[in-house]
Amino acid sequence: MxxxxxxxxxxxxxxxxxxxxxxMKMVAAAKLRKAQxxxxxxxxxxxxxxxxxxxxxxxxxxxxTAPKLIAGTGQDKTYLCVxxxxxxxxxxxxxTNICRLAKVNFEKILKEGKTLKIxxxxxxxxxxxxxxxxxxxxxxxxxxxxxxISFREAEEVGKIILDLFYKNEFxxxxxxxxxxxxxxxxxxxAQQIIPAKKEKSSSEPAADDFYEFEPDEDEILENxxxxxxxxxxxxxxxxxxxxxxxxxxxxxDNATRNAxxxxxKLTINYNRSRQASITKELIEIISGxxxx
Amino acid sequence: xxxxxxxEIISPDEMVLKSEADEVSIPSFEGQMxxxxxxxxxITYLRPGFxxxxxxxxxxxxxxxxxxxxxxxxxxxxxxxxxxxxxNLTGAIKESIIKESTTKLxxxxxxxxxxxILAYKIESLKEIAQ
Numbered sequence: 001m002x003x004x005x006x007x008x009x010x011x012x013x014x015x016x017x018x019x020x021x022x023x024m025k026m027v028a029a030a031k032l033r034k035a036q037x038x039x040x041x042x043x044x045x046x047x048x049x050x051x052x053x054x055x056x057x058x059x060x061x062x063x064x065t066a067p068k069l070i071a072g073t074g075q076d077k078t079y080l081c082v083x084x085x086x087x088x089x090x091x092x093x094x095x096t097n098i099c100r101l102a103k104v105n106f107e108k109i110l111k112e113g114k115t116l117k118i119x120x121x122x123x124x125x126x127x128x129x130x131x132x133x134x135x136x137x138x139x140x141x142x143x144x145x146x147x148x149i150s151f152r153e154a155e156e157v158g159k160i161i162l163d164l165f166y167k168n169e170f171x172x173x174x175x176x177x178x179x180x181x182x183x184x185x186x187x188x189x190a191q192q193i194i195p196a197k198k199e200k201s202s203s204e205p206a207a208d209d210f211y212e213f214e215p216d217e218d219e220i221l222e223n224x225x226x227x228x229x230x231x232x233x234x235x236x237x238x239x240x241x242x243x244x245x246x247x248x249x250x251x252x253d254n255a256t257r258n259a260x261x262x263x264x265k266l267t268i269n270y271n272r273s274r275q276a277s278i279t280k281e282l283i284e285i286i287s288g289x290x291x292x
Numbered sequence: 293x294x295x296x297x298x299x300e301i302i303s304p305d306e307m308v309l310k311s312e313a314d315e316v317s318i319p320s321f322e323g324q325m326x327x328x329x330x331x332x333x334x335i336t337y338l339r340p341g342f343x344x345x346x347x348x349x350x351x352x353x354x355x356x357x358x359x360x361x362x363x364x365x366x367x368x369x370x371x372x373x374x375x376x377x378x379x380n381l382t383g384a385i386k387e388s389i390i391k392e393s394t395t396k397l398x399x400x401x402x403x404x405x406x407x408x409i410l411a412y413k414i415e416s417l418k419e420i421a422q
Contacts, residue, residue: 038305041305041306041307042304042305042306044300044302044307045302045303045304045371046304048302048362048369048371049360049371051362052335052360052362052369052371055335055362056335150305151303151304151305151373154304155373210332210333211333211334211335211364212332212333212334212335213334213335213336214320214321214322214325214334214335214336215321215322215336220335220336220337220360223321223337223360224337224360227358227360227373230373231304234304
């Protein structure tokens with residue numbers, strides 16, 4: 001049975017923890033709104049980009065000459081996995097969910113006897129992955145010191161991936177990130193970015209899409225596809241940022257509630273033992289007086 | 293009938309411009325190009341230069357480094373990660389871009405295509421000053 005003093009200390013400590021989690025929740029909520037806004041603003045760009053690429057890909061007639069980024073290298077021996085996580089913890093299952101999905105995929109790739117290469121973006125993912133797959137990690141990136149993630153950062157990551165691709169370091173590139181659905185739900189996702197998966201063309205008939213290309217299709221595609229990689233990564237960055245804040249907000253909300261419950265329980269305990277000690281003292285006094 | 297068509301300029305961060313225009317001139321990779329209403333469907337990409345948008349006699353100018361353009365059914369779409377309204381392109385920013393590009397141009401690590409693009413970038417930026 002803890003003493004009264006111990007209980008009192010415990011209550012104060014839980015209360016101050018609660019204050020911290022509450023503050024973190026508020027901050028996350030404010031940041032979430034901004035991140036969500038950014039994610040929404042960024043959506044038209046990536047969508048329109050996808051449309052244009054679809055239009056282009058549809059009009060390419062000779063498949064042999066198609067750029068490698070869309071056709072692939074014709075092999076699937078080496079996988080490059082880009083795992084995008086946050087730089088900060090205390091955001092519930094956010095980082096763990098991505099890593100778990102990534103690890104399932106790693107396992108599958110290795111089981112099939114294929115080579116695995118990993119690039120981690122964000123320091124938290126690295127911490128979780130390096131224990132089991134440390135020797136596969138070829139590069140670790142972190143943008144902790146940047147104030148805001150802009151398209152420039154995405155381009156940096158894209159450039160690294162493209163350089164590796166042109167050096168024939170890998171055949172297939174997978175991107176792991178959390179897709180922001182709403183504040184409570186974030187879905188970890190694996191997306192193949194190289195070779196670009198052709199999306200099913202929309203219901204619009206392709207017949208009336210006669211485009212004039214200047215210069216020709218192949219050249220445009222060659223120019224556009226690397227840009228598309230950066231766009232995809234940037235989209236993943238934005239989705240991740242929104243997911244991280246959403247995840248943190250729910251986690252901190254839960255923590256605050258738990259702390260509240262704990263304080264209540266402890267207070268009841270405290271009051272009980274205080275009452276018990278008073279009763280005990282009274283009994284002692286009364287029985288002492290009676291014996292006289 | 294109005295001679296306007298829809299114009300959207302989008303950067304990864306935001307919608308830069310969404311309006312109607314009657315004449316847009318763009319620095320296409322193979323040369324300056326002006327788009328009017330009912331232009332044939334077109335896809336092309338850009339080199340550094342200026343996008344000039346004119347709507348009812350009013351003119352707006354943007355500086356771009358690269359981008360992709362799609363025109364179909366009187367909708368002009370410009371995607372670029374580097375769009376700057378000329379009004380916001382002040383001396384200091386401009387100077388720093390010029391300096392950066394010049395050092396890159398003088399290094400030997402770039403190929404002809406990059407050289408071509410960089411040369412255009414510097415040239416267009418210097419043009420603003422005049």
